[in-house]
Amino acid sequence: MSIRHGMLALLSVGPRYGYQLKQEFEASTGATWPLNIGQVYTTLSRMERDGLVEPGGADDQGRSVYTITEAGREDLERWFSTPVGQSDRPRDELVIKLAMAVAAQDTDVAHVILTQRTATMRALQELTRAKRAHTGGLAQRLVLDSTIFKAEAEQRWLDHCEAVLKEKKA
Amino acid sequence: MTVVSLQDVARVHEGVHALKGVNLDVSPGELVAVMGPSGSGKSTLLNLAGGLDRPTSGRVVIEGHDLAEVRDLAALRRRSVGYVFQDLNLIPALTAAENVMLPRELDGVRARQAREEALAVLAEVALDHIADRFPQELSGGQRQRVAIARALVGERRLLLADEPTGALDTATGDEILQLLRGRCDAGAAVLLVTHEPRYAGWADKVVFLRDGEIADSTEVPLESAR
Known part of the structure; x- marks a missing residue:
């Protein structure tokens, strides 16, 4: 599992900014997987490089907002349709x-x-x-x-x- | 005051030591779970705690009454102890309400009052709407809740439950534990025998029985954590 797929899942709901992704990720996973904000931004910029997300300007408070791309949706779909292997744990x-x-x-x-x-x-x-x-x-x-x-x-x-x-x- | 107290209790069945030197207290508001493999003495412990059996040595005290000094055990049981078993033992020819009324009628309470009490306790387990249905018209979870209502009627403060989640699925089993837990929080004492760790997790204290002895218990850290 990667943080990246978790973030893509949240972005599939709608555009989000970094801190919001951190909060929603932790709320969904019941704080069993705390993220630091640095990880969130590193992951976002890698996903941007790979064409899975794109920055979509800023919200009304000036925070950079990210949007999932079509390639990002396909990647997410692939993740959901692939079972987790026993040896991956x-x-x-x-x-x-x-x-x-x-x-x-x-x-x-x-x-x-x-x-x-x-x-x-x-x-x-x-x-x-x-x-x-x-x-x-x-x-x-x-x-x-x-x-x-x-x-x-x-x-x-x-x-x-x-x-x-x-x-x-x- | 503890609702039930086992003090250095031993029970010998035909030369076999089913229980050896067991000490266990259950207080009002406390849920104690007993775990152990078959043959470890769980049922013997439950029978002794409920006054269904007497110890070979040691003392069993239920609501201040030492069983050794009680002449009419049946009366003490009816007054103080409710039982919930795996096979529910609801009477098929009686409605849910009639099943719950039964122990009160055996106590000599008149039918009308017994029915009122039954409806009140069925409401507590959120089943007042099915009071006049027969057991076969109920789901497994509902039947078990009726059995719990029957164990509670007449304000008995000690509830003994032997694998009460039986063959129920985990979500329904959780509901049964939620209900037992709720009765505890309202002041009852519950002694639960289970082989399922997930249900033992609802207890304040978990006791592990091995070969008739208490091998370990989760008691100490929990008390200090409160």
Whole structure:
């Protein structure tokens, strides 16, 4: 995923200036991906170079406004129609840590699992609280749901690891 | 005062230690989730907390009554405890309102008053408009909400829920948890057994049971975070 496609998606709604893109990006993603304003302008100028956006003058407060081009719309369409590959996602530190705990042999793997499970459950409680308090838009709510599903998957996987280890030991 | 308190509770079933030395308190306004694999003692814990069973050793205190000293457990259960199970156990030949009235009628409350109470609690779970429908005319989520209403009627302050989200989809399951959470925030104590982490996430405290013992709990940091 690139910031550029996120910004193109926002620009497909209508012309925006830099700071506005930053704010809307963060609001949609539930602040899980904060942008700094420098990144926003760097990305805009690269997209301008590649013909995906064009500067369209200034708004009434003198801020430079950008508009998506036809090439930009095509690029965005391509992005939406391409599924995300499993291998494009970052490596998971926890998976590696547990694999190494098993490989290290004299490590108390069950304890590693227990410690992580409690921490993940606390995170899940926090996320659920955030969801209950949530008053933002639909995009943000779905991002929150996604983090809940991920934490849940991690918890289930830890349960699975524990059960498998117990079986092997017995 | 805690609504239910388990103090160093053990339960032995035919020589097998189903629970060992469990300590657990649930206060008014608190939602406690119990997680653990099958055979870890979750159901035993819930049965003891609800007075459906007595401990082999240790104390179980429900609203100030030590179960060891209570002669009529059934009366204490009816007065204080509501149960919600996975298989809803609504009676198909009775309407939603009649199902909710039933425990009050068993308490000796007259039909008219029982119906008023049932309608009030159905309104609390936003189902007063379907009060006169039969269970098979309701969605899975609605049926479970009726079961929760039945568990709440008569102002019982302890709610025990055993996998109450059963086969519901996640959005409907979230609604059930929202409802249980709302009852907690109104002062009830809820003890929830679930194997689904996403629903345990709604709890104030999550307890992990392993082989009849509490292996860990999320309690400490949460208390300090408040």
